Amino acid sequence: MPSALPEGEAVPVDGALPAQTATSLSTRQFGIYLHVPFCRVRCGYCDFNTYTLAELGPHGAGVSSYADAALAELALARDVIERTGAALPEVSTVFVGGGTPTMLAATDLARMLSGVRDTFGLRPDAEVTTEANPDTITPQVAETLAAGGFTRVSLGMQSSVPHVLQVLERTHDPAGVARAVRAVRDAGMQVSLDLIYGTPGETHDDWRRSIDDAIALAPDHLSAYALVVEEGTKLAAQVRRGQVRMPDDDDEANKYELAETALAAAGFEWYEISNWSRTSSGRCRHNESYWRGDNWWGIGPGAHSHVGGVRWWNVKHPAGYAQRVLTGQSPGAGRELLTPAQTYDETVLLGVRVAEGLPLTHLDDIGRAAIPALVADGLLDQSAAVAPAPAARLTLRGRLLADTVVRRLLGW
Incomplete structure (x- = not known):
């Protein structure tokens, strides 16, 4: 069976987004x-x-x-x-x-x-x-x-x-x-x-x-x-x-x-x-x-969307989805307004996965303090960490242990 939708607050019937x-x-x-x-x-x-x-x-x-x-x-x-x-x-x-x-x-x-x-x-x-x-x-x-x-x-x-x-x-x-x-x-x-x-x-x-x-x-x-x-x-x-x-x-x-x-x-x-x-x-x-972390609108049953720090997800079954959208209602099943802490966690989680790495300026004090040990453990590229624009960039070993790197950067 398809996985369950997350919990969240109700989506307005008209799908209205916050003005911000x-x-x-x-x-x-x-x-x-x-x-x-x-x-x-x-x-x-x-x-x-x-x-x-x-x-x-x-x-x-x-x-x-x-x-x-x-x-x-x-x-x-x-x-x-x-x-x-x-x-x-x-x-x-x-x-x-x-x-x-x-x-x-x-x-x-x-x-x-x-x-x-x-x-x-x-x-x-x-x-x-x-x-x-x-x-x-x-x-x-x-x-x-x-x-x-x-x-x-x-x-x-x-x-x-x-x-x-x-x-x-x-x-x-x-x-x-x-x-x-x-x-x-x-x-x-x-x-x-x-x-x-x-x-x-x-x-x-x-x-x-x-x-x-x-x-x-x-x-x-x-x-x-x-x-x-x-x-x-x-x-x-x-x-x-x-x-x-x-x-x-x-x-x-x-x-x-x-x-x-x-x-x-x-x-x-x-x-x-x-x-x-x-x-x-x-x-x-x-x-x-x-x-x-750009904006996207997800169309269809079970699709997820993200606009301006608001994340929502549609009802899952095609019949319920069609009934809503064809009568002018939002198909949204729930939504959440991301907190600054959630946004930061996701920035770290996703940013370290890319080859360019996550700029160290995007890390808080806990994250920056974790860099030397991660470099010493062979999980982050030493040259990238001390470059003119330093970044947390995964080594091959770091790619294999990316979840560990993220946890340590977030202090978990």
Whole structure:
């Protein structure tokens, strides 16, 4: 089952934001996240807010009507922002995630993007990404996406080894990844590949094969995430029953180091712990905006938003979501106004994950006092800590122990 929403205060029926958010809207970048909650099957490891068509039945925001519900929330977002007194922000990045966004017709994805453009305007250099399963991308789909304004496609490759994909319950044929990459490339869009390591039964040779196969496809960007067993998922139940083994921390650390070595040799540079790109233009700017604490509006059931220190999240079920937005109500299920302490903690948590590091000027006395010991322990780069613009920058070992670094910087 998808994970539970956090608790928070009630969201006004009209979605109204506090007046103080207007300043942030005029000074920080603004992105749109569009959540498409449909999947052909739910993978056993996934706790995202996704639903198969059989689970949804005939009610709610189905595949055929989903774009209309998303466009209704875009209209609400425009009205809410206008009521703060701020000028409508031009959108810098759009990311369509899921689920499997390409369960929708490519024309519907293009129509939602057109709604973003008509509602807020897109910057001329806007980055526009959709996630996709490899088996949902054809040359026609790719051409429709590109013609609609998409600039990137992030393909869920996960592994190129059949028995690993079987454990993950991924349904695509590994050979189909190359066909999807070719279709995206031929349509003139950038390619990103997502990989997962640490799957039960995955050997080091399996992981090396997946990395090598991904590199051979020459993507612009690659993400590699350690498998996490989330409570409430089918995989968690399998681990609990002893059917599969819990991923091993040391095994995952070794596989991360293998990925870094192979990717660096192939000309990729890490720019965030789990993300690599060949060039600076290949980075995912939408995710960078999250890590900087910029503003974004999350459209769709279960989507999260952040504007000017206010964070909120939508109701999870597509039927309840559609009922609200199509009657002009906010789909927000709860929200919180971030305190200065929360904002600081998140600045440290996210800032140390990026290759540029967290400027030491962003740290309080506790954080700055922790730097020498972290350098001595080989977790932070000594040269970066004493540079003209000193920063807390992770070493490779620090990337493997990033949670420890964050705790020590925050004095926990």
